[in-house]
Amino acid sequence: MTLLLSIHDVTPALAAEVRVLHALCVRTGAEPALLVVPDWHGEWPLERHPRFVEWLASRAAAGAEIVLHGERHDEVGSPRGWSDALRAWGRTAREGEFLTLDAVAARERIARGRDRLRALGLVPIGFVPPAWLCHEATHTVVGALGLRFSEDARGLRIHPSGRRLRAPAVRWSARTALRARGSALVAEARWHLQRGAPVVRLALHPGDLRHLAAIRSIERALERWPAEHPIVRYAELTA
Numbered sequence: 001m002t003l004l005l006s007i008h009d010v011t012p013a014l015a016a017e018v019r020v021l022h023a024l025c026v027r028t029g030a031e032p033a034l035l036v037v038p039d040w041h042g043e044w045p046l047e048r049h050p051r052f053v054e055w056l057a058s059r060a061a062a063g064a065e066i067v068l069h070g071e072r073h074d075e076v077g078s079p080r081g082w083s084d085a086l087r088a089w090g091r092t093a094r095e096g097e098f099l100t101l102d103a104v105a106a107r108e109r110i111a112r113g114r115d116r117l118r119a120l121g122l123v124p125i126g127f128v129p130p131a132w133l134c135h136e137a138t139h140t141v142v143g144a145l146g147l148r149f150s151e152d153a154r155g156l157r158i159h160p161s162g163r164r165l166r167a168p169a170v171r172w173s174a175r176t177a178l179r180a181r182g183s184a185l186v187a188e189a190r191w192h193l194q195r196g197a198p199v200v201r202l203a204l205h206p207g208d209l210r211h212l213a214a215i216r217s218i219e220r221a222l223e224r225w226p227a228e229h230p231i232v233r234y235a236e237l238t239a
Helices: 012-026 050-061 082-088 103-119 136-144 177-194 206-210 212-228 234-238
Strands: 002-010 033-036 066-068 124-127 149-151 155-158 163-166 169-171 199-204
Touching: 002 012, 002 206, 002 212, 002 234, 012 050, 012 199, 012 206, 012 212, 033 050, 066 103, 103 124, 103 136, 124 234, 136 149, 136 155, 149 234, 155 199, 155 234, 169 177, 177 212, 199 212, 206 212
Parallel strands: 002 033, 002 199, 033 066, 066 124, 124 149, 169 199
Antiparallel strands: 149 155, 155 163
16 A cells, blocks of 8 residues: 655745645655646746746755646636536636647647746656546547656556556645535545555645645644555656
8 A cells, every 4th residue: 555645736826835735745754746837827937936946856856756737727718618517516616727628739738838847957757637637638648748647536547558547536625614624524534435545645735725624634644644555656656
């Protein structure tokens, strides 16, 4: 039984929250994977924030894996159809960048995001679509672009083989106090129901810090999950 530990929505727009989550994670003795957004909402290009890039590079040098997490994360310019809205219901507040994209558009954004990170000296190992929402063809594109894995809500896709690795995700939502309390209850249930899974993902988001119920639940999760599940790197699972 192993554990993947990651921080999503890594952007200079949320730098303070990212650093708080990182500090919580390193108490476990491991560097979390950093899911980086190259241009958050089209307004926070990494290229304009060299100090944040330096921090990312320092974390990578310390062992953190860099993962591409979309190009801009939001859905601007990509209107939802009814089936898209149904797939995304309850999972994201218009932050599913790849929800509606076909293979061509997805390839363009992933390639651009990958190249932007590489130009800054950050080498992404894989790709995780925002909110784990994308069409099946997007996963094929990821492998064709030379990245070693992608994720969906159920687990990992290992590339280029396409092998699926089931890995339940423990995550939180703190858009409201009610959602924060509810997600803390779900996280508690996952501890009891899924602690025997071969691989589990702990996925932290800067927005989780909005409410105390989520913060306390995360702190509890970071105490007990690593105590029973050694933290593993994506590189080890995709080798």
